[in-house]
Amino acid sequence: MKRRDLLETWVAAAAAAALPAAANSTVALMHRAQADLRRLQAHLHFLADPLLEGRETGTRGYDLAAAYVASQFAQLGLKPMGDAGSYALPVPLRTSRLAATAPSLDLCRGETCERLAWLDEFSTRPDLSVLHSDVKAPLVFAGYGITAPRFGLDDYAGLDVKGRIAVVLSGRPPQMPSTEGAHFGNGRTKAELAARHGAVGVITLATPRSEIVAPFHLNRQFADNVAMDWQTPDGRGGSDIPGLRAAATVSVQAAPKLLAALGRDYATLVSDAEAGRPLPRGDLGLVARLVRHSVHGQARSHNIAGLIEGRHPRLKDEVVVLSAHLDHLGKKGDTIYPGAMDNALGIATLLEVFRLLAHGAAPDRSVLVVALTAEEKNYLGSAYFARNPPVSAARLVANVNIDMPILLHDFKDVVALGAEHSTLGDAVARAAADLGLGVAPDPQPEQSRFTRSDQYSFVRQGIPAVILGPGGASFDTKEDGNALMRDFRRQRYHQPGDDLGQPFHWAAVQRFAQLQWGLAREIAQQPERPRWLPGDFFGDLYGR
Ligand SMILES: [Zn+2]
Structure with missing residues (x-):
């Protein structure tokens, strides 16, 4: 599809979604927060549009994506955590x-x-x-x-x-x-x-x-x-x-x-x-x-951060960080790397989770949501953020990171790398069970996923962290989730084919946002702050 067509399609889809979406959120407030599929799709379609030229750190495409995220934060009335009353936290970069x-x-x-x-x-x-x-x-x-x-x-x-x-x-x-x-x-x-x-x-x-x-x-x-x-x-x-x-x-x-x-x-x-x-x-x-x-050379980019203030007089000083990286690989010549799964989809779910959190009763702990830059440049946005947070570092008690959730099948279990190192493991198990999901071990340890995304920057600063993703099991017994995820990694990962033409499993996308929301609530509400388990490897190495 040409760029113009895509833009028109997106605008039309957004317009069609606007009215029923508003009605949906009222219903959701009456019962239980429900992830809104049309919002998720709209975020994904905007962020992975070729107009953003692959959102590479330091480019106009990234800055446009960042402006979109900041605009969403403003609509939700989140407290700006950036410079000069904005949502943008500058990250000084050398190139x-x-x-x-x-x-x-x-x-x-x-x-x-x-x-x-x-x-x-x-x-x-x-x-x-x-x-x-x-x-x-x-x-x-x-x-x-x-x-x-x-x-x-x-x-x-x-x-x-x-x-x-x-x-x-x-x-x-x-x-x-x-x-x-x-x-x-x-x-x-x-x-x-x-x-x-x-x-x-x-x-x-x-x-x-x-x-x-x-x-x-x-x-x-x-x-x-x-x-x-x-x-x-x-x-x-x-x-x-x-x-x-x-x-x-x-x-x-x-x-x-x-x-x-x-x-x-x-x-x-x-x-x-x-x-x-x-x-x-x-x-x-x-x-x-x-x-x-x-x-x-030098470059400048931004993490985009907003806060939901907790309501508990004491626990509100503790801050749970929800993160996902917003940047991707940009373009080579005329070839654009849209990074739909990596990580427009992660940001889309993060935005929807933040909306649900902002509209429901405030959690006990404060929740900080950050869209990170320069993950594709060796996790620099998170490294900088974890060392120079907008609140005092001692207040950060946990990180839940989302990076490239491969949502192509009707996933029935979740993988939470890092969960076994801290009490976050219990929170993950409860949030998963609440949706009838199991918790599976790392299906591909050789991928070393735990140190290949932003949660590791938080771990290195002593903050218990997990990266959440779908497991390989499926509610649809005809599907092999592990094979679908493997094929994605082989054929589309960090390739121009990571685009909007993929067969996203929308019910799974919705469920994944729901899961993230449930986990954020669990962590924000549990009486004890998350801690490394006694004698844990990362706790002993980096804990404070
Ligand atoms: Zn990537």
């Missing part, structure tokens, strides 16, 4: 893109050097700190690059990586639990651990397993993407890891070139790692040189 000269990665054994092929054999991101980065250092293989005493793992034991580049396998041992595994398998955790051991860089090796989650060839598609970081008041990068100056990824095909000294072929090494068998670690007899030229 970096690769210069015209392609980056290079050379591997040298003595005097003999081999240059890996950019985007075929290695990939790297622009450097956010220095314009011309040139790092040369010996390579040391450190297994998965994980130090996790609680799980009896220390890939750095007996290794000296000071001043060297750590070479690590992508991922983590599969026997680790889903969320802790997501934490240790996360590139950021690995980079922090490497830096803590004195390394100056990290080279991550792709594996057949990582190819399923994040295929190496996608690096080509996003190679000219701008990288971003949030900026501290003194001008440093908020995500900067001091001491770490080089980072690159090497493809499955090229990985053996780095590991020849280990005397074990790559397939065997990976299968040993995945079976938890000990790996040969240590010096690789190679010196690597990574050169990157970057072009720096």
Whole structure:
């Protein structure tokens, strides 16, 4: 459909929906809050319209989407939590893109050097700190690059990586639990651990397993993407890891070139790692040189935040944060990435949940709703928000995040990653049971979803958090929800095909909004504030 047609269709749909929707909400107030399907559809259709050009952070498309969300907040009479009486919380950003000269990665054994092929054999991101980065250092293989005493793992034991580049396998041992595994398998955790051991860089090796989650060839598609970081008041990068100056990824095909000294072929090494068998670690007899030229700039974007004041004299000081990211990938040339599922749909449900909360009796605790920017830029909007909240940080007691709920089937259970770490698990179970839904474990731990969206930014600030999504079971026994979600990830995720042409399951969309509302009420009403469970991994690591 051409853009004009889409706009006309949307305007017509909105007009048709206006009158009955008003009547519906009156009925809902009399009985029980009911998510309004036409409102959900209208939000989704506006936000995923190609007119917004994929809502990339720092673009006009994102700003238009943000203005839409702020307008919805204003209609509901929410308390503005942004600057100067607005809903907009500025996020100062620095940007970096690769210069015209392609980056290079050379591997040298003595005097003999081999240059890996950019985007075929290695990939790297622009450097956010220095314009011309040139790092040369010996390579040391450190297994998965994980130090996790609680799980009896220390890939750095007996290794000296000071001043060297750590070479690590992508991922983590599969026997680790889903969320802790997501934490240790996360590139950021690995980079922090490497830096803590004195390394100056990290080279991550792709594996057949990582190819399923994040295929190496996608690096080509996003190679000219701008990288971003949030900026501290003194001008440093908020995500900067001091001491770490080089980072690159090497493809499955090229990985053996780095590991020849280990005397074990790559397939065997990976299968040993995945079976938890000990790996040969240590010096690789190679010196690597990574050169990157970057072009720096600045950008400004906004999180959009509004508050429903709680009514309980004491509990209203405690704030439950409901979040979803508003940004997406933008466009490449003339090709627009509409990001309908990721995450126009999440914002649509969030807006409807906020409407239900605003119209019902005020909850005991306060509820802050925030549409986040720069999730697709390494979760910067949430990282900035969780460190610089518009209320004092100690008042934030929980986060419920929605990111890309894949609502293509008549889901019968829910997945709440992170729920098992805190008392939020009980709230999730009650909210689900209230709708006759079960709670399912993570169907795809290898996706490491727990650390791949904004809730992790809250966890890192010690705030109990969950990300809520549909499980694979369906009320319709002919449907295989897990297969539908897998197909979405394979075919449409982060592709132009994540658009409005998908067969959304509208009853499921409505139910999902209902579930979110129920969970928000549960958390806002329960007598005790959410807490990490005693001895919990994340509670011990980040809790306060
Ligand atoms: Zn995304």
